[in-house]
Amino acid sequence: MKNRKNLYVLGGIALLAIIPLIAKTIDNGYLQTLTFFVMMFVSMSVAWNIIGGYAGQISFGHGTFWGLGAFTTAIFAIRTGLPAWLAMPIGGLVAMLYGMSWGYPTLRLRGPYFAIATIGIGEATRLIMLNLDQLLKNSPLDWLVKDKPFTGGASGLILPSPNDFQANQLLLFYICLGFMILTIAISAWINNSRFGLALRAVNMDQEAAETLGVSASRYKVLALMVSAFLVGVAGSLYAQYVLFIDAREVFSFSNSIAMVLMPTVGGIGTLWGPALGALVFKVADDRLSSARFMLGGMQINLGDVNLMLYGLLLVLIILFEPGGVLGLLKRLRKK
Amino acid sequence: MNRRKFLKISLASAGALTAAACGGSSSAAPAEIHFGAGLPLTGGQAREGSLFKKGYELAAKEVNDTGGLMIKEFNKKIPVKLTMLDDKSDPTASVQVYEKLATEDKVNFFLGGYSTPLVQAHSIVPQKYSIPYVNGGGSTGEIYQRNNKWIFGLITNIERLATTLIKFIAAQQDAGKLPKPVKIALLVENTSHGKEFVKGVEDAQKASPDRYQVVLNEAFELNIKDADPLMQKLKATNADVFLCDARVADYTTIHRRYVELGLKHKVVSYGPRGPEKAARDAIGAGSNYIVAANWWNSALVDEPSKAFTAKYKAAYANEDPEWFAALGYETARVMFAAIEQAGTLDKTKVRDAIAATKMKPSLVIGGEVSFDTDGQIKNDYMMTQNLPDGKVAVIWPSTLASQAAIVPIP
Structure with a gap:
């Protein structure tokens, strides 16, 4: 059984690895782009699940980590020309430190209060990043914005263009594949480790876990840091792929919402559910955006009802299959 | 089959293959010229996006009614086809939409999006795939100051x-x-x-x-x-x-x-x-x-504006055109004119033709479309x-x- 599972995983990785080749063979480069974004969203969803699924701390502020990873990369790329492989961990580290700074006070909150606090942090971060250049002007840190924009404010930041776009995209594709595998491996390790057990105990009953000697605050902060690091690295990859970022977009609330929705749809608190959720989310979103059909002489553009369909799916899952798509698949297999 | 006959057939086949490889691709005219645009058809800027769409559609219809664009390389008129996808007024989606148009729909040329932040986000894609891009929706000068030779803007800076x-x-x-x-x-x-x-x-x-x-x-x-x-x-x-x-x-x-x-x-x-x-x-x-x-208003009484307003009203149930539709229409016209001028679908040659554009009469203020070295028009406002x-x-x-x-x- 386990061997078969390993075989599936290896098969999946092999298939992803040859996507650029397939894309070239069938002459459809978009397959590579879409797969890149799916892998990035899978990584973000799996990373969010560490704090939101295993530890049960619903964060609506993960967009800040993604944005910080993207901005750290952009700022370093513009000011120092730092290569991608070095920019990624730095982006992750900045996001992790930021997560730690607000994780300590907010993770002491119980019930929905942590979730509410993360909404506030996300919005505050977005506004600070949007106005940071203005705030730095005529301050002791004025040198940061003297010659070049720091966050670019509302204008955003444009990253230096690579000499060879296609080669750079291919490189980023494989880096993203490696990063996604690493993220899932970290999540799998946490799932089976003492750390993961402690998180699940906190999720089920914090008081009971604490009576058994589990330091709930410490474990929750640690989980948030790991999660923030991984989402920060995903942000770094995004900035390098798109080559233009602006604070309004990368810190937008919709990114944080997406990170909550994907694991919920796929199967929150499981290893593979968040990955499956991201796959469904991204591919459905992409395909529906250009799908249209005729109904009684009227052209229906599915892109217009895309969010409604997704919302409907979410309601159905919450009502009838709390285990998400993964739970549904398991149930169908048993039958 | 004897040896001589086999040799003859082989030589003929090789000759045909060589001819096809060398000249076949250049003599076969495509059935249509494919243009792609990513527009905000839903979300916060859906109204403006749909007006750009109407402008593009009107310009395409006008060309197709005459049989298409005259391409000298093929010595024939080729109809134009538009693929317009929704970017949901979202910059990330807008990048993906243009990537999709370039790599999945394989459009020949890009027509631009709307508004400035979205154009700013996706303007890297034309450079990435070397596809000429003309827009009438991105005004900030920053878009054009990236040394990107593939993008051109029809509205002057703020x-x-x-x-x-x-x-x-x-x-x-x-x-x-x-x-x-x-x-x-x-x-x-x-x-x-x-x-x-x-x-x-x-x-x-x-x-x-x-x-x-x-x-x-x-x-x-x-x-x-x-x-x-x-x-x-x-x-x-x-x-x-x-x-x-x-x-x-x-x-x-x-x-x-x-x-x-x-x-x-x-x-x-x-x-x-x-x-x-x-x-x-x-x-x-x-x-x-x-x-x-x-950049334009239907109250203008110059000849090109009057003609456009009449055409637009006739096409869209007497609706009064706004500048979004007018600039959409003019954007497509500039692209079409440059392609005809280049006489080929070669992307680099079309890009050069756009850069050298001197199109008049035009709806833009001043009556003539020409681009500065950075790719943006530098005309006046009304x-x-x-x-x-x-x-x-x-x-x-x-x-x-x-x-x-x-x-x-x-």
């Missing part, structure tokens, strides 16, 4: 918009209708659009402090919900002129509150916004006498003033004006 308003104010001062120095209150959206607007006004103030005095300079976030704090600040300034750089939705929200509070200034402008029907319907009589500096009963008058420049501006606001 700094010039501010400069046009300043020139207009100076003319009113000279006519004794506004004081010297005039106190200006500035409210701008927190985007590169707004920043350029502020720069234009601030530069004017630096150059002529005896004429202009900025007494308020505030930025606000897009899609403002409550304009009251801004209006209270505005009220406290006692300014003569109120200049605001805003999108249609924010213009509506802000000016509604402005009217409710009974504020009054000698000149009021929302930058490029003002005559939009939806906003005027929502604001009512309070929108009268607002001046706007814009100005309109809202009049009672939903009417609009062209008031600037004097060569296009249908009447003199009403200053101060009665």
Whole structure:
């Protein structure tokens, strides 16, 4: 059984690895782009699940980590020309430190209060990043914005263009594949480790876990840091792929919402559910955006009802299959 | 089959293959020329996006009604095909949409998106895939200052918009209708659009402090919900002129509150916004006498504008065209003209033809489309003033004006 599972995983990785080749063979480069974004969203969803699924701390502020990873990369790329492989961990580290700074006070909150606090942090971060250049002007840190924009404010930041776009995209594709595998491996390790057990105990009953000697605050902060690091690295990859970022977009609330929705749809608190959720989310979103059909002489553009369909799916899952798509698949297999 | 016959067939086959490889691709004309555009068809800018779509469709229909674009390389007319995808008014989605158009739909050429932040986000894609891109929806100069040889913009930058308003104010001062120095209150959206607007006004103030005095300079976030704090600040300034750089939705929200509070200034402008029907319907009589500096308006009476307005009304149930549709139409026309000029579908040659464009007559102010070395047009703005009963008058420049501006606001 386990061997078969390993075989599936290896098969999946092999298939992803040859996507650029397939894309070239069938002459459809978009397959590579879409797969890149799916892998990035899978990584973000799996990373969010560490704090939101295993530890049960619903964060609506993960967009800040993604944005910080993207901005750290952009700022370093513009000011120092730092290569991608070095920019990624730095982006992750900045996001992790930021997560730690607000994780300590907010993770002491119980019930929905942590979730509410993360909404506030996300919005505050977005506004600070949007106005940071203005705030730095005529301050002791004025040198940061003297010659070049720091966050670019509302204008955003444009990253230096690579000499060879296609080669750079291919490189980023494989880096993203490696990063996604690493993220899932970290999540799998946490799932089976003492750390993961402690998180699940906190999720089920914090008081009971604490009576058994589990330091709930410490474990929750640690989980948030790991999660923030991984989402920060995903942000770094995004900035390098798109080559233009602006604070309004990368810190937008919709990114944080997406990170909550994907694991919920796929199967929150499981290893593979968040990955499956991201796959469904991204591919459905992409395909529906250009799908249209005729109904009684009227052209229906599915892109217009895309969010409604997704919302409907979410309601159905919450009502009838709390285990998400993964739970549904398991149930169908048993039958 | 004997040896000689086999040799003959082999040679003939090889010859045919060689001919096909060498000349086959260049002589076979495609069935259509494929254009792709990513537009905000849903989300916050859906209305403006759908107007661009109408402009593109009208231009494409016009060409297809005559059989298509004449391509010298194939010595025939080839019809055009449009693929327009929805970017949901989202910059990330807009990048993906253009990636998709380039790699999945394999369009020959790009038509641009709307608005500035979205164009800014996806403008890297034409460079990535070396596909010529012409747009009429991205105005900020930053888009064109990236040494990107594949993008071209049909609307001039926002700094010039501010400069046009300043020139207009100076003319009113000279006519004794506004004081010297005039106190200006500035409210701008927190985007590169707004920043350029502020720069234009601030530069004017630096150059002529005896004429202009900025007494308020505030930025606000897009899609403002409550304009009251801004209006209270505005009220406290006692300014003569109120200049605001805003999108249609924010213009509506802000000016509604402005009217409710009974504020009054000698000149009021929302930058490029003002005559939009939806906003005027929502604001009512309070929108009268607002001046706007814009890229085009259906009140223009030059021949190309009159012809376009007539065509648009005929195509879309007598709907009055707004500048979004006009610039969409003109964007497509510029692209089509450059392709015909190049006489080929070769992307580099078409790009060079766009760069060398000198298209006239045209809907753009000045009547001629030509691009600066950075790929952006550098023409003038025109100005309109809202009049009672939903009417609009062209008031600037004097060569296009249908009447003199009403200053101060009665």
